[in-house]
Amino acid sequence: MRLAPTAALAGLLLATACWRSHGRYTEIRNLGSDTMLEVAGAWAEAYDQVTDHIVVSVSGGGSGTGIAALIAGKIDLANSSRLLKPEEVARARKRDQDPIAHKVGFDGIAIYVHRDNPLRCLTMAQLKALFGDGGELTRWSQLGVDLGDPKLDPIVLVSRQNNSGTYEYFREAVLGGAKGRFKLECMNLNGSKDVVDFCGKARSALGYSGLAYANDTVRIVPVMRTDEGPAIAPSTATITAGTYPIARPLYMYTNGPPRGATQEYLDWILSDDGQRVLMHQGYPPLRPL
């Protein structure tokens, strides 16, 4: 899984070098989110088969890095797993730049429990009361779940380290915006996979992590947007349809409206072919394919 994008990047670097020596190609410089690195690499690689006059060079470094480079005019296309922050908008204005967001796909965040946990579903309000600072839900019995041992009744909350994109998105979407705070009782694990592994080992755990990391030691809990609404399990279908509530859009930013090669590339990413590449990487596409 790790090797493929690395190989893709190496190939792109080589292609870039060729472009420099021949001068026949247009290069699109694409930089940003680490979450999107694999899918951005897959897009660039697939696009190489489609066109013979455009080369896309991709690198990571984080959403913030990509946006800063776009505002500084160093790149053509910035990958970001979040919208611009107010201070970034202000800095762009000061430099007379106009970053425009283009939604290119989705990333679903699933709620995980141990595979033996019988929990049927959770509402968004319950999730906030579980993970949010001051929330009153701390025991499985409060949710009508009996794990068969009083020691297992306290809910073990599993979160991520405080600067991961998943952490920030969960805070935005579930804990009520940027001012939201997690309970201090949360464990803060250092990777999407670690959260799922932990939930598979601890019977009283409740965690959130990327949909793509599911395995058979855990169960994904369906989520209800409102107290009455239907319980929706995350899948590419429900996320694309917008019925699953905890999915974040993935963006590419251009400086001003896209032009020339960048526009061609972006149009292809939004086409069925481009969206199929995204789906193969395990991310929900913008519309049903």
Place this chain on the structure above:
Amino acid sequence: MVPAPGSHQGLDRLDGAWWRDWAARVLVSLGGISAILFIVAIIVFIASQGLEFAWNRLSWAELLTGARWEPTANPPRYGAWPLLAGTAWITAVAMLVAVPLSFAAAIYIGEFATGSRREWLKVTIETLAAIPSVVWGVIGLQVLNPLIQQWFDTPVGLNVLNAGVILGLMAAPIMTTLAEDALKAVPDTYREAAEALGATRWQVIWRVVLPHARPGLSASVLLGIGRAFGETIAVLMASGHRLLPPTSVFDSAATITATIAAELGEAAVDSDHYQVLFVLGLVLFAITFSINLLADGLVRGRRRRA
């Protein structure tokens, strides 16, 4: 006439051997000074990265006693008390594991084992010290985690106990070596005198050797504490990283080092978050530096008396 370097006529000749000797001397002294240069450079680097924030916006009172570590929240909070408490708890458990283990090993190797068995044991213990810490981390995550859940019937196996045991095992080899040195430094005449007075083997060790070796043994414990304080990756993997001061060994906890390791990579360079992590590094450095200084003082004190 000014003599050229090493030109004491009749004694030295400026031939190939002289220059090789000179080059070796320069290399060795450079190596000697380099340690000091590196330490100074590291201090300057850490301090410079965090200085602007520490000077203008950081409340030291909040950093050292604040209960909430939320550097990415709005507004951010920089209370590192849970990290300090977590570090102290995990280090304490590590010493509870490491001290009996390493002292027992040192006494056995130093006072009882003889011949090839003794050599064989020493080599094994030194090999133990060479196991990379990420391997210890995986042991904590994959082996100790389910074992602790099973043995102690706790819901979570990534906690103070897990990280403390892992750190204790990591610190034990170096502590054993140091403690054995301390025992060896006790003159044999003391042992012979005690035995001549009719003391048993245990009485000799308990009443004569151990009391006399106490400064060296304390120094070995302090260096073990320093080792445990500074360890990063194994703790990050085994402690569960929960930002609350632990109240029992079965609570998950976070340490200063693990926090720096987990957060520095994604913090925007020169942001407050980035800088406060360097300030934490400085705090950590101050703690380990004073511990090492104390250990050094103890060893020196013993040498002076001996």
